[in-house]
Amino acid sequence: MNNFKNLRGTVDLLPDQLIKWQNVEKIIVEQLLRSSVKEIRTPILEMTELFLRGIGEGTDVVSKEMYTFLDRGDRSCSLRPEGTASVARALIQNGISTKPFQKLWYMGPMFRYERPQAGRQRQFHQLGVEFVGYESFRSDVEIITLAWDILEKLGIKELNLEINTLGDNTDRSNFQKAFLKWLEVNKNSLDLDSQKRIEKNPLRILDTKNVQTKKILEDAPRLVDFLSDKSLKRYLNIKEQLKLLKIPYVENFHLVRGLDYYTHTAFEITSGSLGSQATVCGGGRYDNLISLMGGTETPAIGFAIGLERLIILSGNKLGESRETDIYIVNKGIHAEKLAMDLSRKLRNYDLIAELDLSGASFSKQFKKANKLKSKSIIVIGDDEAFKNQFIIRLFNNDNSENKEETISIEDNIKLEKWVKSNLLLHKNL
RNA sequence: GCGGGCGUCGCCAAGUGGUUAAGGCAGCGGCUUGUGGCGCCGCUAUUCGGGGGUUCGAAUCCCCUCGCUCGCCCCA
Numbered sequence: 034m035n036n037f038k039n040l041r042g043t044v045d046l047l048p049d050q051l052i053k054w055q056n057v058e059k060i061i062v063e064q065l066l067r068s069s070v071k072e073i074r075t076p077i078l079e080m081t082e083l084f085l086r087g088i089g090e091g092t093d094v095v096s097k098e099m100y101t102f103l104d105r106g107d108r109s110c111s112l113r114p115e116g117t118a119s120v121a122r123a124l125i126q127n128g129i130s131t132k133p134f135q136k137l138w139y140m141g142p143m144f145r146y147e148r149p150q151a152g153r154q155r156q157f158h159q160l161g162v163e164f165v166g167y168e169s170f171r172s173d174v175e176i177i178t179l180a181w182d183i184l185e186k187l188g189i190k191e192l193n194l195e196i197n198t199l200g201d202n203t204d205r206s207n208f209q210k211a212f213l214k215w216l217e218v219n220k221n222s223l224d225l226d227s228q229k230r231i232e233k234n235p236l237r238i239l240d241t242k243n244v245q246t247k248k249i250l251e252d253a254p255r256l257v258d259f260l261s262d263k264s265l266k267r268y269l270n271i272k273e274q275l276k277l278l279k280i281p282y283v284e285n286f287h288l289v290r291g292l293d294y295y296t297h298t299a300f301e302i303t304s305g306s307l308g309s310q311a312t313v314c315g316g317g318r319y320d321n322l323i324s325l326m327g328g329t330e331t332p333a334i335g336f337a338i339g340l341e342r343l344i345i346l347s348g349n350k351l352g353e354s355r356e357t358d359i360y361i362v363n364k365g366i367h368a369e370k371l372a373m374d375l376s377r378k379l380r381n382y383d384l385i386a387e388l389d390l391s392g393a394s395f396s397k398q399f400k401k402a403n404k405l406k407s408k409s410i411i412v413i414g415d416d417e418a419f420k421n422q423f424i425i426r427l428f429n430n431d432n433s434e435n436k437e438e439t440i441s442i443e444d445n446i447k448l449e450k451w452v453k454s455n456l457l458l459h460k461n462l
Numbered sequence: 463g464c465g466g467g468c469g470u471c472g473c474c475a476a477g478u479g480g481u482u483a484a485g486g487c488a489g490c491g492g493c494u495u496g497u498g499g500c501g502c503c504g505c506u507a508u509u510c511g512g513g514g515g516u517u518c519g520a521a522u523c524c525c526c527u528c529g530c531u532c533g534c535c536c537c538a
Contacts, residue, residue, distance in 0.1 A: 038529080041529080041530090092536090093535080093536050093537080094536080094537075097463080097536090098536080098537090115537095115538085143538080145536090145537075145538090147535090147536070147537080148463080148464090148533095148534095148535090149530090149531085150531075150532060150533070150534095151531080151532070151533090152538080153536095153537075153538080157538065158538090159538060160538095161538095226535075242534090242535095290537095308532080308533090309532085309533065309534085310536095310537075310538075312537065312538060313538070314538075315537075315538060337538055338538070339537085339538025340538080341538075342538060343538090362496095362497080364496080393495095394494090394495050394496080394497090395495090395496040395497050396494060396495080396496080396497060396498085397495095398497085398498095399496095399497050399498045400497095400498060400499095401498095402498070403498045403499070404498095410497095410498085412496080412497075414496060414497095415496090416496080428498075
């Protein structure tokens with residue numbers, strides 16, 4: 034096989050699949066618009082250092098999953114593995130202090146060098162939303178609600194929202210001390226992976242999938258018990274407001290997001306029908322990130338939704354394309370000229386008008402129209418062209434008799450009338 | 463990076479050592495060169511992911527390799 038193939042973990046999205054993507058994206062963007070969230074676009078390529086500092090060198094994402102290379106000027110560059118760091122960078126660089134409150138979204142490809150599997154690719158797509166400058170617990174609730182509503186608007190069912198709090202820096206370091214003490218005592222009962230994490234990232238041990246370790250962890254100290262009054266109050270407020278909004282959630286004390294910059298609220302939305310990569314949305318508060326990256330201290334919260342996983346979950350209804358409204362069968366030198374002009378006229382009525390360019394026999398062109406399930410058809414051949422007219426008729430799929438009408442080329446009024454009564458009436462506007 | 467499953471036409475597949483690689487869908491052409499569906503007829507893999515080996519003989523057995531897929535790790 035000497036043909037070219039796409040790179041591992043990447044896919045071609047073909048026209049048929051893109052209908053669903055476009056519909057999903059449209060619904061998302063509309064909901065964002067209604068929530069007055071504004072779009073931001075940052076480069077896909079950034080200097081590697083940005084991600085090292087923004088995401089954390091110790092994380093798997095950065096330490097073993099980045100697409101990193103030297104450019105021709107020997108600068109180390111990386112394809113973005115996620116969007117938050119870039120957005121933070123862009124805001125700092127463009128003067129965050131002049132616009133301290135911003136609700137932003139972005140959508141686009143991300144890159145992570147991993148083994149592909151169901152719902153996971155090396156190039157994948159995320160919708161990210163970041164509320165920057167917002168500190169109140171109500172911004173946490175609003176952003177969780179936004180994620181929830183987007184998924185609901187897409188008609189996705191059987192979703193589980195899990196929430197947790199990581200407290201502020203002081204809470205967390207108090208907890209960590211106690212937790213480390215406990216870990217020391219119980220070290221030998223833990224699985225190997227978890228043992229390694231004691232040094233590297235002890236919080237992540239809470240997140241283990243090892244059944245044995247999970248059981249042992251039931252007796253470990255809990256982070257909630259180390260929250261300051263203020264942090265606790267914050268968390269309780271969020272839960273209360275979610276209840277008020279009737280958004281069902283489950284508390285999960287073991288929910289610890291993988292990236293270093295999170296504080297307070299962490300949340301995740303999962304679906305059982307996704308296989309082992311069940312998370313469709315992950316997010317949380319990151320009050321430390323922007324100052325950590327050299328900006329003025331700015332609280333922020335955000336989430337990311339994996340579009341591939343969203344597509345898997347979205348119903349088939351979103352995959353249906355708009356049918357051809359009118360197919361123009363045309364043959365003969367003069368007729369073909371008139372037909373092309375006609376096709377433009379029809380598109381001005383916001384119709385999907387397809388002009389047959391094959392020059393094939395009438396029979397062939399009719400078959401094509403039928404295959405496309407075109408709602409109507411125009412026929413223009415030498416006979417019609419000679420009389421400066423064309424034939425138009427509805428084109429039912431059951432092949433029943435359909436009345437046809439002859440319209441003169443110049444008779445725009447008659448054409449418009451026909452189009453309005455036969456095609457535009459049925460359109461959902 | 464580590465484990466399991468799988469690779470035969472654009473898609474779904476039969477074939478499991480003996481020579482013509484079924485069949486279905488899609489596609490193309492014809493019956494019908496100015497009229498749709500259905501039907502009928504015909505065409506479409508010198509080759510079974512790639513390389514090497516065993517054998518008189520390989521899609522079928524062995525080795526290597528590549529790819530896909532599912533899971534682990536991690537995450538969206």
